[in-house]
Amino acid sequence: MRYLRKSTIRFTILAILGFAGSWILHQKTLLPSTNLKNLFLDQISPAMGFRLASVTVDGRKQTTTEAILESLGVKTGDSIFDLDVETSRKKLQTLPWVQSAKVGRQLPQELHIILIERNAFAIWQRGDRHTLVDHTGAEIIDRTEGYEHLPIIVGPGAPKNVGNLFQELANESVLFEKIRAAVHIGQRRWNIILNFSGSDITIKLPEVDPKAAWLRLARLHQEHRLLDRDITSIDLRFRDKLIVRTSQAKAEQMKVPAQTTQPADSNLGNDENA
Numbered sequence: 174m175r176y177l178r179k180s181t182i183r184f185t186i187l188a189i190l191g192f193a194g195s196w197i198l199h200q201k202t203l204l205p206s207t208n209l210k211n212l213f214l215d216q217i218s219p220a221m222g223f224r225l226a227s228v229t230v231d232g233r234k235q236t237t238t239e240a241i242l243e244s245l246g247v248k249t250g251d252s253i254f255d256l257d258v259e260t261s262r263k264k265l266q267t268l269p270w271v272q273s274a275k276v277g278r279q280l281p282q283e284l285h286i287i288l289i290e291r292n293a294f295a296i297w298q299r300g301d302r303h304t305l306v307d308h309t310g311a312e313i314i315d316r317t318e319g320y321e322h323l324p325i326i327v328g329p330g331a332p333k334n335v336g337n338l339f340q341e342l343a344n345e346s347v348l349f350e351k352i353r354a355a356v357h358i359g360q361r362r363w364n365i366i367l368n369f370s371g372s373d374i375t376i377k378l379p380e381v382d383p384k385a386a387w388l389r390l391a392r393l394h395q396e397h398r399l400l401d402r403d404i405t406s407i408d409l410r411f412r413d414k415l416i417v418r419t420s421q422a423k424a425e426q427m428k429v430p431a432q433t434t435q436p437a438d439s440n441l442g443n444d445e446n447a
Contacts, residue, residue: 225251226282233288235270244268253278269314295326295335308336328357338363341384345391367400375406
């Protein structure tokens with residue numbers, strides 16, 4: 174079957190060349206190579222049936238057919254050879270949702286496109302502007318309708334770094350599923366906003382080893398239901414203590430040994446800098 178397909182292609186090419194040669198001899202004139210190429214693209218190949226009749230696309234979910242055709246600048250009836258495959262691929266990859274693209278001709282009349290589209294990962298908030306980004310931080314579009322379930326990220330550099338952060342936090346699924354937002358502080362560390370029982374709790378992660386602090390919080394919640402309490406923030410930046418703030422705006426401090434956990438209501442005290 175593969176041999177027959179190759180033979181068919183060779184025969185087609187020879188037939189095209191033969192037709193072109195006969196046509197030129199019939200015209201009794203010799204043309205410069207550039208004119209000959211244009212002649213083939215504009216007249217001979219369409220006359221032999223090599224006209225674009227259909228465009229098929231695999232992998233398209235968000236990108237519209239209209240956007241694809243407009244990007245390529247093609248229309249039905251064009252010579253199928255009048256389209257540069259590499260240029261077309263680069264044009265498609267400038268479309269918002271397209272991460273990568275492949276373009277190929279399926280003679281005699283079909284153009285086939287394979288797209289890999291970006292997956293919306295988070296919503297990057299900058300003032301009143303909200304932009305969908307993928308896990309690499311690439312911006313997609315300034316539209317969030319239908320994506321309200323995604324976490325919001327805030328701060329310069331947040332899109333480029335949140336993918337690695339969420340990869341570290343995802344193992345603690347009970348907490349991870351409650352993430353509503355992540356704020357990049359000074360492009361050094363993160364504050365995570367969790368939503369428990371309809372209330373937001375700010376979790377202040379340390380700059381160094383936030384994964385270990387996140388695991389510590391998961392254990393505290395599992396053992397003492399810490400996040401079910403009337404709390405607005407938990408500061409995990411210190412290895413030997415937690416700083417807990419209640420919704421009554423009373424700062425409470427809990428000291429915890431580095432390798433152990435204690436009940437969330439022990440060793441409480443005021444902390445003005447939480």
